[in-house]
Amino acid sequence: MTTPAASHPSLPDISGHTIVAERYWGRWVAVAIITVLIAALARAFAVGQIEWAFVGQFLTAKSILEGLANTILMTIGAMTLGIVLGVVAAVMRMSPNPVLKGVAMGYAWLFRGTPVILQLLLWFNLALIFPTLGIPGLFSFRTVDVMTPAVAALLGLGINQGAYTSEVMRAGMLSVDVGQYEAAKSIGMTRLKALRRIVFPQAMRVIIPPLGNEFIGMVKLTSLASVIQYSEILHNAQNIYYANSRVIELLIVAAIWYLVVVSVLTPAQMLLERHYGRGGGVGR
Amino acid sequence: MTAVTPPTMTPPAMTPPPGLPPIVSIIDVHKSFGTFKAVDGVSLDVAPGEVVCIIGASGSGKTTLLRCINQLVQIDRGAIWVDGELAGLRIDGDKLYHLPEKEIARQRLATGMVFQRFNLFPHLTALENIIEGPVHVLGKPRREAIEEAHALLKRVGLSEKADAYPTNLSGGQQQRVAIARALAMKPKLMLFDEPTSALDPELVGEVLAVMRELAASGMTMIVVTHELGFAREVADRVVFMDHGAIVETGPASQVLGSPKEARTGAFIAAVLA
Numbered sequence A: 001m002t003t004p005a006a007s008h009p010s011l012p013d014i015s016g017h018t019i020v021a022e023r024y025w026g027r028w029v030a031v032a033i034i035t036v037l038i039a040a041l042a043r044a045f046a047v048g049q050i051e052w053a054f055v056g057q058f059l060t061a062k063s064i065l066e067g068l069a070n071t072i073l074m075t076i077g078a079m080t081l082g083i084v085l086g087v088v089a090a091v092m093r094m095s096p097n098p099v100l101k102g103v104a105m106g107y108a109w110l111f112r113g114t115p116v117i118l119q120l121l122l123w124f125n126l127a128l129i130f131p132t133l134g135i136p137g138l139f140s141f142r143t144v145d146v147m148t149p150a151v152a153a154l155l156g157l158g159i160n161q162g163a164y165t166s167e168v169m170r171a172g173m174l175s176v177d178v179g180q181y182e183a184a185k186s187i188g189m190t191r192l193k194a195l196r197r198i199v200f201p202q203a204m205r206v207i208i209p210p211l212g213n214e215f216i217g218m219v220k221l222t223s224l225a226s227v228i229q230y231s232e233i234l235h236n237a238q239n240i241y242y243a244n245s246r247v248i249e250l251l252i253v254a255a256i257w258y259l260v261v262v263s264v265l266t267p268a269q270m271l272l273e274r275h276y277g278r279g280g281g282v283g284r
Numbered sequence B: 001m002t003a004v005t006p007p008t009m010t011p012p013a014m015t016p017p018p019g020l021p022p023i024v025s026i027i028d029v030h031k032s033f034g035t036f037k038a039v040d041g042v043s044l045d046v047a048p049g050e051v052v053c054i055i056g057a058s059g060s061g062k063t064t065l066l067r068c069i070n071q072l073v074q075i076d077r078g079a080i081w082v083d084g085e086l087a088g089l090r091i092d093g094d095k096l097y098h099l100p101e102k103e104i105a106r107q108r109l110a111t112g113m114v115f116q117r118f119n120l121f122p123h124l125t126a127l128e129n130i131i132e133g134p135v136h137v138l139g140k141p142r143r144e145a146i147e148e149a150h151a152l153l154k155r156v157g158l159s160e161k162a163d164a165y166p167t168n169l170s171g172g173q174q175q176r177v178a179i180a181r182a183l184a185m186k187p188k189l190m191l192f193d194e195p196t197s198a199l200d201p202e203l204v205g206e207v208l209a210v211m212r213e214l215a216a217s218g219m220t221m222i223v224v225t226h227e228l229g230f231a232r233e234v235a236d237r238v239v240f241m242d243h244g245a246i247v248e249t250g251p252a253s254q255v256l257g258s259p260k261e262a263r264t265g266a267f268i269a270a271v272l273a
Helices: A025-047 A052-059 A062-093 A098-112 A116-124 A149-174 A178-186 A191-228 A233-244 A247-276 B062-069 B101-108 B126-136 B142-155 B171-183 B201-216 B228-234 B252-257 B262-272
Strands: A132-135 A139-142 B024-033 B036-046 B051-055 B077-082 B089-092 B095-098 B111-114 B189-193 B220-224 B237-242 B245-250
Touching: A052 A247, A062 A098, A062 A149, A062 A191, A062 A233, A062 A247, A098 A149, A116 A149, A116 A191, A149 A191, A178 A191, A178 B101, A178 B111, A191 A233, A191 A247, A191 B126, A233 A247, B024 B062, B036 B062, B036 B077, B036 B245, B051 B062, B051 B228, B062 B077, B062 B189, B062 B220, B111 B171, B126 B142, B126 B171, B142 B171, B171 B201, B201 B220, B201 B228, B228 B252, B228 B262, B237 B252, B237 B262, B245 B252, B245 B262
Parallel strands: B051 B220, B051 B237, B111 B189, B189 B220
Antiparallel strands: A132 A139, B024 B036, B024 B077, B089 B095, B237 B245
8 A cells, every 4th residue: 555645756745744833923912012001001000099998898898788789689670570571572572463563562662762761760750740659449659658769770670671672582583483383383382382382492592692681781780770869889889989089999899799790690691501502403 | 162064054065075074174265375376266075094195386275275274374265174173263153253262272183284394393302392292282291291202203213312302313303203293192184294395315215104104004194295106105085286276186096197187197297207
């Protein structure tokens, strides 16, 4: 048997050569520049008018931790409400019933069409237009008693989120082949059962990345509720610096906690994606 | 809901075959999509245990007709009776009322359907695909459903593929799982919509073998197909459709061997060419 090279006498034999790894000079230059920039920035912060001791001290202050807990609770509460409303609105939007479809479209139009901070202020000030809430003859409450900052924030953020989430859900449902609905019907499923058992589990693969995005957005969106006195982390940080004037230190404390929460959410999203990637074949 | 026999409503446009009452009676059915007449006045009776193959060119309305039988397509005019029930409608005096979705879903349980593109649920394993209907529609205990599913997988020759996801199965294997999924609902009638058209040629045989076994077991089958060999061998009756209407119907040997209509002959010649 002849070697491959021997069968091509006119070509040089390179079978004994080694491949030299590529040198990425551009990367080394970029790393050097970035290192210098970061060092300069770090120095600027180190010598700037920041009392880092305060940052460390207030990072675990009771009021800050309470604010953190409220931020997390509001994120979960508002996203839960948003997802529930989003699913309902998406199913209504895809329904053959024109009334349901119209209501869903009107909902998305109204709440996507106005700033969420304005919606928060409207909910919080609802007492100005409706002094009492309830069903006449059955029960009624004074609106100011019911519409606490927490309730107003939950309604404002959750209902607004639902309008966006409905589009994410609809995109997910549209991504599932029409043959899946037909197969589900052919084994006797109703539309809603087919959605629940067959369509949504498949749509999740498309839904989760944008929904993770929305979830992370909501962590930060809760800070808007500070304008209606909801004591989330930014609101509590502000209250402290109103008293001690350590503005930047407390804003850094809040920033650190937001980063921590978002950093925890990212791997959680990856785990969910893996779960709903079942049956997706290799590489998905 | 009480079963009503077909003749009480509209006189059938075609005399039913002698013997057992038909399990499917299609009576002067029309269906248009926009201005396109997909099904144009079709009448057809199918007796229990009969295997009927519907042949015809693309766009001849055969698939639409099949989908009308299990109400994936709603008919514009006419009547379809399946297993003694009027499909999609309730008779009250001299009025007809549309059935609610739940009742339509219940009526669909009489038929099993096999699709051209398999339509297995990709997020479920082969076994989970098969038990989905029995467990979540019929409310069967999971253990019992799993036992039956294993028996069905054995019947279609895929015992070792119970835990495989559809993406890891060949087209022929997927279609056999799809047949098992339909059979798991214990339908009285099986509808096949070009079950081998999406398959690589070397995989057609394994699916046809399963269908042949099913026919031999006495299952009533309506098969839309281009496999004339299968039709000749298995079908009790062959129906040739063109432009939404039935052109010719008769025993397989007659329709395929010595067609009476010129259009039938031209189609068969074109397929065999």
